[in-house]
Amino acid sequence: MSSPPAATVPVRSWLPLWLALALIWGSSFTLIKIGLAGFEPLQLAVLRTGSGAVTVVAAVLLMGLRLPRAGQAWLHSAVVGLLLAGLPAVLFAFAETRITSVLAGLFNAGTPIFTALAGLLLASGHRIGRNKSLGLALGLLGVGLMLGAWQGAAGDLVGSAAAIGATACYGLGIQWQQRHLTQRPEHPVSLVAAQLLVAGAALLAVDVVTGSFAATDWQPGPTAAVITLGAVGTGIAFIMFFRVLSRAGALTAATITYATPVVSTALGVVALGEVLSWNQPVGAVVVLTGVALVQGFLRPLRESDPGRPTRAEPEPTPPG
Secondary structure, three states: OOOOOHHHOOHHHOHHHHHHHHHHHHOHHHHHHHHOOOOOHHHHHHHHHHHHHHHHHHHHHHOOOOOOOOHHHHHHHHHHHHHHHHHHHHHHHHHOOOOOHHHHHHHHOOHHHHHHHHHHHHOOOOOOOHHHHHHHHHHHHHHHHHHOHHHOOOOOHHHHHHHHHHHHHHHHHHHHHHHHOOOOOOOHHHHHHHHHHHHHHHHHHHHHHHOHHHHOOOOHHHHHHHHHHHHHHHHHHHHHHHHHHHHHOHHHHHOHHHHHHHHHHHHHHHOOOOOOOOHHHHHHHHHHHHHHHHHOOOOOOOOOOOOOOOOOOOOOOOOO
16 A cells, blocks of 8 residues: 555554554553453453454445455465464463563564565565664564563563564564465455454364353453453454555554554553563663664665665554
């Protein structure tokens, strides 16, 4: 999708949605922590993806659209759905049983770094410029700072690895979607509905086999938190993000990456009383500097090939 000329787009047409998205996606890690008071990680993931699927399918019906019919669309939607919704929902929920919501949200800020790494993995022979290479290096350095690598990893290494794994899934999922779904004729909302339906069905099947929902007491607070996480954070937020993308372009939409960790950190500290170690915000700043380089917002180094485009459209960032 091409970006509209900045001068022709009134800021008021997209800024309220941008701010709302930063708040919604930034609060997702707090909602996960609240939800874990009543659900196991797999249960939370099933309820989150299921409520998100119901919301987006409802949007499909209200918009007069229909679900994809082509087998290829469903095949690639299944891969993207598991990478962008199913696996991250389980991994982030598991991670937050061992680490703070603050740290989980800060790790999620590195999604564009892992998206760039996934692009290198999936596109053999693809070369990136000096600025993006520097951005990747800074991003990995920032992750090490947040982990407290010099002291054998501050906090829980297993929980941190799960959060990083979820972020890596986002990177792979974005690249897969970019390569196999963005040029398809189906409406993006219909494709997202297919993705969430497959992800939700897959998680539900695993949960039925384990029988974990049989022991759930459905406490009101955690249940409301997880349904809100899925319906608003996944369903409604996607529609809002699509509007920001269409009105302001990918460059503006991608800047939400910089706001969500601020929101998640503030909520974790204020609402949940979580402790913030000095290395976590410092590492996050290093990661976000790397993100700015990868996305093309910063270009301190001269590229070796002057004939290459000087500004590339960054890929959209999914919610946390």
